[in-house]
Amino acid sequence: MTPSPPTSSTGIRFGTAYYWEYQRAPDLKRDLDLMAEARIDTLRVGESVWSTWEPRDGEFDPGWLTPVLDGAHERGMRVLLGTPTYAVPPWLQRKHPELAVVRADGRRVPWGARQEADFTSPTFLRYAERVIRQVIGAHGGHPAVLGIQLDNEPGLHLMHNEPVFERFKAWLARRYGDVGRLNEEWGLAYWSHRLTCWDELWRPEGNTTPSYDLAWRRFQAELTTEFIAWQAGIVRELVPGDRELTTCLAYQRPALHDVELSRHLTVTSGNAYYLPQDALAGDSPVEITWFASGPAALLQAADRMYASKKQRFWVTETNAGSIAGSQLNLPPYDGQLRQAAWALVARGAEMISYWHWNTLPYGAETYWGGILGHAMQPGRVHDEVAALGAELERAAEDVTGLTPDTDVGFLYSHDSRWALTFQPPLTPDGRNPDPDSYERILATFYQGAVDAGLQVGFVSQVKRLPVLVAPALYCLTDETAAELEAYVRGGGHLIMTFRTGYADEEARARTEIAPGPLRALAGVRYLEYSTLLRPVPLHGLGLEDVARHWADGLELEGAEPLAHYDHHHFGRWPAITRHRVGEGTVTYVGTLPGRKLTAELFRHGKPTGLVATRSQQVTVHSAVNARGERLWFAHNWSDRESTATLTAQATEVTGRREPLQPGPLRLAPFDIRVVK
Amino acid sequence: MTPSPPTSSTGIRFGTAYYWEYQRAPDLKRDLDLMAEARIDTLRVGESVWSTWEPRDGEFDPGWLTPVLDGAHERGMRVLLGTPTYAVPPWLQRKHPELAVVRADGRRVPWGARQEADFTSPTFLRYAERVIRQVIGAHGGHPAVLGIQLDNEPGLHLMHNEPVFERFKAWLARRYGDVGRLNEEWGLAYWSHRLTCWDELWRPEGNTTPSYDLAWRRFQAELTTEFIAWQAGIVRELVPGDRELTTCLAYQRPALHDVELSRHLTVTSGNAYYLPQDALAGDSPVEITWFASGPAALLQAADRMYASKKQRFWVTETNAGSIAGSQLNLPPYDGQLRQAAWALVARGAEMISYWHWNTLPYGAETYWGGILGHAMQPGRVHDEVAALGAELERAAEDVTGLTPDTDVGFLYSHDSRWALTFQPPLTPDGRNPDPDSYERILATFYQGAVDAGLQVGFVSQVKRLPVLVAPALYCLTDETAAELEAYVRGGGHLIMTFRTGYADEEARARTEIAPGPLRALAGVRYLEYSTLLRPVPLHGLGLEDVARHWADGLELEGAEPLAHYDHHHFGRWPAITRHRVGEGTVTYVGTLPGRKLTAELFRHGKPTGLVATRSQQVTVHSAVNARGERLWFAHNWSDRESTATLTAQATEVTGRREPLQPGPLRLAPFDIRVVK
């Protein structure tokens, strides 16, 4: 066997999940040859079939994968091999029914899907370690193996198994020392909740205390991180040092802290699913779902992945034919696969891997479309993938080592997201809470940045960037507040929204005047705030728009007003203010503005780059490659032709790779052009 | 006592359910005399009161019914006597709480209604047999008894009791032989579901495997059939040979295969409930509920009943005053009771029996309206029933032995319905699956046939009819595919829709190019399909309409296109095609067209009969009576006068029974006229 290319190869890895073991009439050679034609150079395999790796308790059969690995190797392909721990085989379910995850209401998650097991159980870990050692021991050294995926999409459940709850009490005891301290910190005089010993702690099911809920979620995310770190430790023993360690993250998982977890990986991988067809047009409204809806949401998914380790990442799963259930089949329009892939590349993706090679004839995901459909025939989707593969291959030198540019940083706070899931500020219908409030506020401002032509980087700590956004940073520590102050005093431009700074690290409402430790910095204070049950007219920054969902009763303490409500009651308070602090500014946004005005907040006279656009349907991104060249990516997300402007001479990276003169840059419907 | 008339009597049986035992101030003579005035000649009794038949364990009191039977007999009425097994008495519930049906989630169905018992339990069957023998033994030979109803509306629950699940494993073992075969057939490598022995099979609660779900539903329907067959065997021992055996079927029950079950009956009986008032107008949209909404749905209910045994049937329950709960009281408009009854008669009903004689003062069905209301006074509904009874009596000779005409056959597939309940192709809201997808697709095409003036017969196997429709025939066997081919080659006209032929008998997506074994016959293929989140303009057959919910990406392989999408993406594929095969044709409908275009598919130059109509509010049906005469039934379903056309001289069967000249046939609002 010839040695495989090194991990940090040239160009973009182009891959697919490949489940040879699921096929009814498998034909490995046909599949691998078709893949090679499409320039697919990376396979993702083996993560879902514990019962194939270990058909019976202690009987292992790792050999089935060898032909796949050999076949890949012969074609110069690399393989990402998964540990199968997220799918527990029936023999283990039957032997240890107590492994089933227990839900908040005390009921077990029924067997029949996957991810039903309490992965903290020593029993589970014993079996998991055994199968990991067998699978990775057998294949981890194969030259085709690029890296190991540790489990899959972890953090699906908040687990309420009794041993997990016992660990939670011990976790609390370590953090708080004694129950007296907990009584104080969590305010347990309220409603007679004061504990006299840890064993009096009530179960999460009935909990109504916000600090408890936040602790529970933090603890659950730690369990997930611990589990992946544990796998990483075992696998590291078994594979050569150049093998990557990763896992496929589904960022919406409730028990996941992607940044903490990624510390234990060599590269972050994640899902980048999106709703194609009309939902991928630039005028889609903000929707919060497990898949992206609209270009901004797709870009946001990429930026979140980059942020997990502050480095380039792998997209281990993205749409091929369609996603989700039998009732939602939406294969992409012509060009959309290419658009999505280039958008991910522009934002730092080092691998684009489709889920999956072929649509499965059975199982829960029968209607999750592959590159090939049920008929195993190359069709339109395969042809699009193959054309894209060829294009990426041609552009390989240009896109090697791309680092995405960042104009504006968004502070992402897991604590705030969790706290506002428990106590959401928004209501979709004037009655019920919106558990996605945090993500909705964030996505609204993210969309604004995109509309203003800015590129976003997510940060979990204050960072020196021209503009920093703190969307609904509810659980604000005094430390972060001080860092924000230093940032602004150092010339930074901070945009903060309602709810930022309102609570502390225990999700308690602060008892200082709001916005608490940011009051002086923002130059505003408020003693009250109101839900807006209906949009209220809003004017400012030369625009007419609406204020939605919320209005802080802002009083100026040094800031100047930027926008006002047209309303007999709310009109007394400014809706948006700006405070100059030395060279820096703080923009305080006391409401959720409409799309126009939100975008206007981000228009800061950013210098025009190589490609410029004024259309909401067109986005422009830039990134710098390993040679130090800046590439520009112009997407036309609509079904109508559009035009961007080339401000200087350039070379096209996509298409004919010819020199282009300054002037209009034509973009066909669903087109993407990359120039440098 | 004088002998009763034979079962196959002249005319239509006109009946009511009669619960003497529920009345607060019973007056048998008053009731029976009032019934006789209304020409009611059939009573349905006794099926709900096990605790009256057997007040205590082993103490029987069958005598309470004798006055009813004698009173009926004296008036020449016949009685349908029910076995009371669907309503378990409290003493048995308390003695054997383990009889309670267990739901998918492991919780017992609470006692307090009816049909809460696992009827497969040997314990239950022992008690059930005892009470059946007592009740039917006591009364089955009474000359008034027309027949025995075995249980009532069976198949309400999918039963998850442990012994039922154990039987399921044995059932699987018989069908598949060993778990290896099951692993292969169901694709259990997927998500590590491979079994090593039958006892590792997971419970249905958590199941995500389509083939498992289909097997579970088939098995549950078999249990229901087995139970009714078991009762039939016992009852047959106890009654004279001329007594009918039937049960009242509620066709929407999840655990019911009406055709299989009806093999054990001498006559099919069923419910024909419908929403009256405006919902019975001809322009109601298709809705899938347990009651019919719109004339087409009512006709469909009748055609399903005819199909169960391919013979005339009994309507054991249909609306009198109103149906359903306290919040939905909709007594029919004047004329609607008559319309509904004649529609059922036109489609083969041999009995029209109202549920029920009087509205009950207590119990779950306090607001299920009887012929008499709570006040036990004849009112408008009683008067309508009485007038109808007189009309049916006058028409008795004409309507004896009516066999409904059939222009078009619809292939009904329980397997496809069950499979598409688990993996529905449609979504009502762009997100969630529509578990009624199969019924919705079927009903849309049924409505089209009605709109085109055609009469439908449901078939479970391919049959020689001028037109055959295969709506969403998802689970298509190779055998049925071959029969369809033979049908078309023999000159038949087949209309098939999207999803037909896509899967096999295990509900697996076929791995051939779609539509699989029908590809050559249809002259089209497709490699992809898409959900339509919004209706797309559709033109064809000279009409402008919309395409809804679905679009197959049809490629022509011999067929000609009939309709096209107006859409930048979907426009490349035809929406509807037609393929000529010898003398036959295959129309492939790759979407769910709007109502106009669906109807147009059925307009085949059917020769005009005695009565013609062009109004969507008017339907015309025909049937041939025992004398070989063809009767024509013209309904005006609207609140406005309408007109049909009489194409030849005729005699009126309803109304004044006078000769009619060719020309306009006036139809008053909510009118029905029958001519021959």
Place this chain on the structure above:
Amino acid sequence: MTPSPPTSSTGIRFGTAYYWEYQRAPDLKRDLDLMAEARIDTLRVGESVWSTWEPRDGEFDPGWLTPVLDGAHERGMRVLLGTPTYAVPPWLQRKHPELAVVRADGRRVPWGARQEADFTSPTFLRYAERVIRQVIGAHGGHPAVLGIQLDNEPGLHLMHNEPVFERFKAWLARRYGDVGRLNEEWGLAYWSHRLTCWDELWRPEGNTTPSYDLAWRRFQAELTTEFIAWQAGIVRELVPGDRELTTCLAYQRPALHDVELSRHLTVTSGNAYYLPQDALAGDSPVEITWFASGPAALLQAADRMYASKKQRFWVTETNAGSIAGSQLNLPPYDGQLRQAAWALVARGAEMISYWHWNTLPYGAETYWGGILGHAMQPGRVHDEVAALGAELERAAEDVTGLTPDTDVGFLYSHDSRWALTFQPPLTPDGRNPDPDSYERILATFYQGAVDAGLQVGFVSQVKRLPVLVAPALYCLTDETAAELEAYVRGGGHLIMTFRTGYADEEARARTEIAPGPLRALAGVRYLEYSTLLRPVPLHGLGLEDVARHWADGLELEGAEPLAHYDHHHFGRWPAITRHRVGEGTVTYVGTLPGRKLTAELFRHGKPTGLVATRSQQVTVHSAVNARGERLWFAHNWSDRESTATLTAQATEVTGRREPLQPGPLRLAPFDIRVVK
């Protein structure tokens, strides 16, 4: 210590709930001084902190409250001290997990909030008595103590604990004697539900029998009453005779009969929460929620409280800053707090006590706004409260002992409400039942009375008032029917609606011709009725409006028609009729009319009082004070200026307290003026 003022003091008690024990940085003096500035003279304390009173099993610490009591006393404030039994401490939860309330489905209410305990348990009562004796024993005699609140908002759950169910069977046995009688009364022949002994009674979970459900709800309300009475007995032993005994009632609780319970109190207290801002405008539609929406709903809440004991009442909780969860923050507009308080005063409130002094930084109610917000700073809400406090103080002599006037009585029937919760007549969407049907019908007519300028008094028995309304009096006893007849024959004007008189005291549909015992009195009968799935045009009384939800098929038997449906079917029946009976009249309303026509039914040429209005945004109320003077309260609920008319010279009680001349009485937006 100087003695406190007597309970029946001058003016209106102005109070707040005060939870010193919840504060993170308590400052008792600051709080009490700020309260005194705002004229707050009553504190409500201690009802939620059993775990503070008794930190460990049997260890009591009542002393923590003493500074609050002393501080209040020093400032002449009085204190309402609560027994803490509604909030069970964790040590008791852990020691006796079996105390948790069991829901209908058999699952325990999880610990973590409050009111989770079965308060009928002897175990619970033993602990409850002990803590009551400690708390009230320690402080009940303190001179600041005005009275004792017994538990809090009781009746939250229908409790399905096994011992409760056992008591229910015994309760039934006492009422019905033997199961045979129960079988008869409840109609248990139906669906084989006949019992042979009490232990065969099925659990409520599966119950479908209306009479059973009504009995279960009556029984549950009795348990609540019994519990409060039991506490009253203990507390009476412990406190001086002049201390008031009360509890805070939440009227929407399912297990509450406010009139029966209040027999054991010396004064009724209750919640008067309302949605402020636009929802408190006069044109809000009727909505049924736990808080009032619209002025009529707020007034209705007050009138219900007055009716509980037919005497003046305490509002122990009403909005300060905002109510409910984190997603619904609606602080009142300027003036609305004042409006609400004066409305409650006008209708008999002797105390207005806000919930609560300061918004809490933690706990379930973190977003339930206090007079002070999280920052503990006086803001707009505090200023409004203080201004109101001063105004009430100035008006103290005038508002002492106010008895509200009543123009029209509304018969409130708990039985009817419960029965129509189980069998609701209305549907919001054409399919599902509306469990709030009773309250919705009632509120519609209450709104009509308000729109017509009438003042309502709720009565639970027939009472001599000029007008009496019987809205949906479904469970009508023969005795009440006779009283209504006597009332009308004595010159009364009765307005009765559809469903009134339809059932009996067992919630059985009556088997007489409807409206049963009121038929002769109403001069109408009906044999049928219909749901109206869509509004039907309605004309009568000179107005065009709509009929909604329901139509009785009224036939005249002496009454004259007042309004008619415009409909091909329903048009045959009058919608509203009036029957003259001697000097009295009976108006029968067979539908739910629109707002205009409903109001018109109440316009009876009521003599104009001191203040008159014709605007729907303005209400006028009157009440007589201890000096026998009649005060007039004019509210302008809108954000626009409005005008009422002063018909004679008057003195202003609010504002500048100057003499006013007859003529226009100007009302600013959100204004309230009181004159005499």
